[in-house]
Amino acid sequence: MMSDETRTEETEVTEAEGAEQAAEATPEDAILRLEAEKEEMRGQLLRTLADLDNTRKRAQKEVSDARVYAIEKFAADLLSVSDNLARALAALPDEDRGALSEAGKNLLNGIEMTEKELHTALARNGVTVIAALPGDAFDPNLHQAVANVPSPQANGTIHDVFQSGWKIGDRVLRAAMVAVSAGSTN
Secondary structure, three states, X not given: OOOHHHHHHHHHHHHHHHHHHHHXXXXXXHHHHHHHHHHHHHHHHHHHHHHHHHHHHHHHHHHHHHHHHOOHHHHHHHHXXXXXXXXXXXXXXXXXXXXXXXXXXXXXXXXXXXXXHHHHHHHHOOEEEXXXXXXXXXXXXXXXXXXXXXXXXXXXXXXXXXXXXXXXXXXXXXXXXXXXXOOOOO
């Protein structure tokens, strides 16, 4: 173990050697050494500023994503409500609508308005329907193929839509369930 006196003596010797080297160095050497230190510090400063800028951009993106996707789970839960309203409306064929009583027509109108209002509220919050119509090209990023059926439509196009798809921002919330055409069979 080193005593305090020994440490003090070593420190004084090291400082004295540094002073001697500085005295022996020419002014040009000192300038070069200081220039090198300056460039090293400049590089460190630039790296620190770049890291700070990257952190700021990453934080802004996270805040933006949080705003857009904050209701993702809630919106996904509401999709079953939309599906049930659509099934209720599809259960009554168009030709039977004219035969409804006044109360039945009011009930049907109420269901239609509820579905429309739900879709409007979802759209206002960035949740939109994925377009999937018969004849459209099948996109595995947006559509989920649940059947491959022969049809007169071109191979690889949508033949029928079983359930609508939804997206929030650029993310697919639920893919549209579709039957894909296998082309005509001879």
